[in-house]
Amino acid sequence: ETECVYLFSTNMRLKLPIICFILEIILIILFGVLVQYNEETDAKEWHKKNHSDYENDFYYRYPSFQDVHVMIFIGFGFLMTFLQRYGFSSVGFNFLIAAFSLQWATLMQGFFHGMHGGKIHIGVESMINADFCTGSVLISFGAVLGKTSPVQLLVMALFEVTLFAVNEFILLTLLGTRDAGGSMTIHTFGAYFGLMVTRILYRPNLDKSKHRNSSVYHSDLFAMIGTIYLWMFWPSFNSAITAHGDDQHRTAMNTYYSLAACTLSTYGMSALTAHDGKLDMVHIQNAALAGGVAAGTAGEMMLTPYGSMIVGFLAGIISVLGFKYLSPILEEKLKIQDTCGVHNLHGMPGILGAIVGAVTAAVATADVYGDGMKDVFPDVASGKVDASYQGGIQAASLAVTLGIALLGGLIVGFILKLPVFGAPSDTICYEDNIYWEVSLTVVSESFPTHFQEIPGENSMATSQ
Amino acid sequence: ETECVYLFSTNMRLKLPIICFILEIILIILFGVLVQYNEETDAKEWHKKNHSDYENDFYYRYPSFQDVHVMIFIGFGFLMTFLQRYGFSSVGFNFLIAAFSLQWATLMQGFFHGMHGGKIHIGVESMINADFCTGSVLISFGAVLGKTSPVQLLVMALFEVTLFAVNEFILLTLLGTRDAGGSMTIHTFGAYFGLMVTRILYRPNLDKSKHRNSSVYHSDLFAMIGTIYLWMFWPSFNSAITAHGDDQHRTAMNTYYSLAACTLSTYGMSALTAHDGKLDMVHIQNAALAGGVAAGTAGEMMLTPYGSMIVGFLAGIISVLGFKYLSPILEEKLKIQDTCGVHNLHGMPGILGAIVGAVTAAVATADVYGDGMKDVFPDVASGKVDASYQGGIQAASLAVTLGIALLGGLIVGFILKLPVFGAPSDTICYEDNIYWEVSLTVVSESFPTHFQEIPGENSMATSQ
Amino acid sequence: ETECVYLFSTNMRLKLPIICFILEIILIILFGVLVQYNEETDAKEWHKKNHSDYENDFYYRYPSFQDVHVMIFIGFGFLMTFLQRYGFSSVGFNFLIAAFSLQWATLMQGFFHGMHGGKIHIGVESMINADFCTGSVLISFGAVLGKTSPVQLLVMALFEVTLFAVNEFILLTLLGTRDAGGSMTIHTFGAYFGLMVTRILYRPNLDKSKHRNSSVYHSDLFAMIGTIYLWMFWPSFNSAITAHGDDQHRTAMNTYYSLAACTLSTYGMSALTAHDGKLDMVHIQNAALAGGVAAGTAGEMMLTPYGSMIVGFLAGIISVLGFKYLSPILEEKLKIQDTCGVHNLHGMPGILGAIVGAVTAAVATADVYGDGMKDVFPDVASGKVDASYQGGIQAASLAVTLGIALLGGLIVGFILKLPVFGAPSDTICYEDNIYWEVSLTVVSESFPTHFQEIPGENSMATSQ
Secondary structure, three states, rough: HHHHHHHHOOOOEEEEEEHHHHHHHHHHHHHHHEEOOOOOOHHHHHHHOOOOOOHHHHHHHHHHHHHHHHHHHHHHHHHHHHOOOOOHHHHHHHHHHHHHHHHHHHHHHHHOOOEEOOEEEEHHHHHHHHHHHHHHHHHHHHHHHOOOHHHHHHHHHHHHOOOHHHHHHHHHHHOOEEEOHHHOOOOOHHHHHHHEEEOOOOOOOHHHHHOOOOHHHOOOOOOHHHHHHHHHHHHHHOOOOOOHHHHHHHHHOOOOOOOHHHHHHHHHHHHHHHHOEEEOOHHHHHHHHHHHHHHHOHHHOOHHHHHHHHHHHHHHHHHHHHHHHHHHHHHHHHHOOOOOHHHHHHHHHHHHHHHHHHHHHHHOOHHHHHHHHHHHHHHHHOOOHHHHEEEHHHHHHHHHHHHHHHHHHHHHHHHHHHHHOOOOOOHHHHOHHHEEOOOOOHHHHHOOOOOOOOHHHHHHOOOO | OOOHHHHHHOOOHHHHHHHHHHHHHHHHHHHHHEEEEOOOOOOOHHHHOOOHHHHOHHHHHHHHHHHHHHHHHHHHHHHHHHHHOOOOOHHHHHHHHHHHHHHHHHHHHHHHOOOOOOEEOOOOOHHHHHHHHHHHHHHHHHHHHHOHHHHHHHHHHHHHHHHHHHHHHHHHHHOOOOOOOOOOHHHHHHHHHHHHHHHHHOOOHHHHHHHHOOOOOHHHHHHHHHHHHHHHHHOOOOOOOOOOOOHHHHHHHHHHHHHHHHHHHHHHHHHHHHHHHHHHHHHHHHHHHHHHHOOOOHHHHHOOOOOOHHHHHHHHHHHHHHHHHHHHHHHHHHOOOOOOHHHHHHHHHHHHHHHHHHHHOOOOOHHHHHHHHHHHHHHHHHHOOOOOHHHHHHHHHHHHHHHOOOOOOOHHHHHHOOOOHHHOOHOOOOOOHHHHOOOOOOOOOOOOOOHHHOOOOOOOOOOO | OOHHHOOOOOOOHHHHHHHHHHHHHHHHHHHHHHHHEOOOOOOHHHHHOOOHHHOOOOHHEEEEEHHHHHHHHHHHHHHHOOOOHHHHHHHHHHHHHHHHHHHHHHHHHHHHOEOOOHHHOOOHHEEEEEEEEHHHHHHHHHHHHOOOOOOHHHHHHHHHHHHHHHHHHHOOOHHHHHHHOOHHHHHHHHHHHHHHHHHOOHHHHHHHHHHHOOOHHHHHHHHHHHHHHEEEEEHHHHHOOOOHHHHHOOOOOOOOHHHHHHHHHHHHHHHOOOOOEOOHHHHHHHHHHHHHOOOOHHHOOOOOOOHHHHHHHHHHHHHHHHHHHHHHHHHHHHOOOOOHHHHHHHHHHHHHHHHHHHHHOOOOOOHHHHHHHHOOOHHHHHOOHHHHHHHHHHHHHHHHHHHHHHHHHHHHHHHHOOOHOOOHHHHOOOOOOOOOOOOOOOOOOOOHHHHHHOOOOOOOOOOO
């Protein structure tokens, strides 16, 4: 067996330890040189100022942070456990690359967001931003799920986090784009980056692993844990780094209604398009979340509750249609093998969210926003630009994001093709056994005598 | 197969899309006409006032909201996955009807709770109330679980939300009843409404589906996810809309101790009553939660920690006894087929909670409550009524709730009997395959050659 | 069957109800006599003071409390479901002994932490402390998992909570030790107490149950739910009772980075040491959490982000090495049968955390801490001791903790050997069927005719 595993270069005995240790040691050194507590986390600095401990931003951001954290580690991790034999890798590699990405993102975003005397200052807001950036990497992971080694994934994360930070810097800092929930910076970027990577990594003989590229009953239930957590905490995600006060409050509520409306259109569309009027778990697990993605940019704006619902409603429809009709075309014609359908959950809804954001920005008026304009559109409030210009900026930002994502994915895809990274062969994709010691213990056939009288006892642990 | 499915009228190809789209479009229109951001979520209104952004109610309600949200979507959803072949429907229909109910509840509760110049004003508190109302619908769902189509469930939700809002209006606004955690408005109402619906939908031949109306090993573990989340977050549920300050704090703590005591009495009673001294998962999954239900009304009052523990202790005992002895009687004598035993978890403990609330209110004194009286019993503090009268109001409210729930359930039950709604036949209840595309892929018997040397490999994904 | 069960004395019909009811009734009586609302939860007391309701500590502790609560009930509960046939007991006994322990801990900690006029005053902070103490009991549970009856576990909890409170009192009150996240008081104490108990309960013939002392595919996925929740919320755990302001903020952030670094070293070490370069789920499920344990004492100090990462990095390495090389030695040479490997997750990382805390304390300077010194090291700030002395106190506290834990475990271990407590025999360890009614219903072989045409239908509910 060992020979065969070496043949496919998937053995991780040295590769994975080497990359994990090197990356972590580099991170520790860079943190040692560059990173400091900010004014809210440093004992001395915080106590220099005359303020109440209750004013520390911890109390106004940390609950949102934890909700985002759950989305990243439970939400994304379990959403991908739908594959019948890839649950360990889905949760486990999600865990690994997220743990790496959030550290690397702290450095990259800190570098671009502005240093303080050569130092990166960190606190709960940078933690949220690091988790956000990690989310983008995990979206790309969804596109290549089952076809990549953990070493490839770490390399992908290394580059993607860097490019994410560049794109984010261009949008938020240079252009003054508004994108609190990341329809563009997180979802569109992560989706198209991942789609391009999976295009470059195209496997013509992937149908040899087709029998494992599907779910079983309980794997779909595990995936629903991911779905529901993403759905529930998306209001926290979109509002986590908006301005305090009405902004966070409004963003959470807009997202809540967008998701609720999206869920109804998803169920309707799924029954309408799926076989025999039966609902398709793939749609429910994914499309019902599109309303959160699509409210990512405009969620903080005065989108109105019914506006949010319209956005969510459309997002659900687009997403189900994408799963049903577009994904097969992408795979056959464009050779894009998108395991989780991230194009339908993050790609198209992300673009929809960017467009909705651009339109909503363009029609913003002082009459509607009042003094709140300075929180939502500071450049408009300061007179630097007018609302329609802000709308134009938003639209241009979508193009920039798509460009960087696609170009970045192209380059990174080719890097990931290096055989040293240990990608699985076409016949053993979607298979935990490549990278994990999978328990081969079966529930014993030989129970102690006093149990044997119970019929069916041996099959107790499962439903057979 | 298609013929047969049509024969039972369960095909959802047109029915489900039609009702989902119509309901959502109506919701969007009504939201467009009637719903506005409130002063805490509107950019202009919030900034008109001279206050700190940190005073926004978002920071004092949203963490509680998210806990409640988890209870509604994960708690209720997974609690019902105990059925061996109904996990998709349990989580999935829970998801669908909750997403609809929370939107509809926003309108109904907004209408009854008082309009502002013809508009419904919404924010985090209305979101919590909408989730509460949704909880009531999900309790009723538990009673009819496995025997109803998603279209029936949406129709039930439509009417039940409306009646919930009427009952809530009568209690909280007209009578001045105190019921922060909803022992009456949520639990008693939802349980007896659902029990009456399932009575009207009585299926004399339901034993044809009996082999599916039970759990398997892993389905019980999924259900425990629901149980534990409900148990953990119940303190947040009961305290989510109480007055700020000591009230929220006390309510959460009372519920915490009530639940802890309930858990011990549940385990004790389960071992005492179940077969051979073994614990019964049904009791643990359900009765251990009765302490939260029973602390719903009195939780905000000066119930004292040991008082809370007594209430929880009794609730656990009553609930286990109900599962063991009362449920079979209800089914055989009264023809009430209560799938999840909501009578034991929500019905009787809800009534207990109402009674405890009435007694605790009746004995309230200025000596115990001090200036806090105005938060807990505003009508007593203002001198409008005295404590014993408040106790009488509380008791009367239980009767009103039971009346509206039973009458409402009667009418809605008959509406749901219309054959157009696609209820499953008696032989195919508790079966996901009716409404969901269930993966028939089995873990392949034919693995690549290099795996075959491992004995037991083919059975890897389960324990067989 | 009944005879045989009685033979092994595992029948819980009377034992479990008796102990549950007696314990709960004693708790209720003691709460009635001794426990009162504190100033933040009492209606009268709170309203006597002139402060805003928003200043109630509920808003600054309760979100942390809920995260801790999730760790205790979901985290510990599901982490232990990795055993193939012991999932009900893992989650269920975790639930039972936690519900008891948190009540008993309220009394014991209240007694030692200082009474107010003969009364124990409680609020959210005491709830967090009670959950912390419960965590320690659950760590010990991990050491004896699968080999103890629920009655034994309740008896163990009764004594362990008491000794925990004594040790905590000696450290925090008498010695002035700092240990906000409980590297010593919770993890070291719980681990070595449990290890000593399992040593005393040594079973020479435990290999008769060896076939059940392992995981299956889906049981490992359930365990990952526990792992990920523990990992995500550990920042809340360590920061839950630190001083408000920068302290909570910094502690959460230090823990976040410690855990992230720990995850990378865990994956690296697992691939390096496990069979054929494959990752071992046991390592991922456990060692990746060691970074949280190791940051328990120093997390609130000015450990710096890179310092936290170094601590986490080392903790992951130590923990994986422990699982791989030390646990087998402990079992063979020292006769310590440590089911969950708590020595590797809580024992050694706890000691590491204590040492890191002692060193970090010893090097604390006014230059680094400024006026924040009084929050982190009040005795140093007040001039009562100097930093190096504080470091010495910290180190001495580790020795005290180890001593009380080992001596306590020794005594309690012998108490638990009393045959009346219903321990399972060596042949039926790790088996739910002893204490739980396990559903023997299998997915029916006889489906309605219209299903039979679908091949593979009968195996739908599992992946076979």
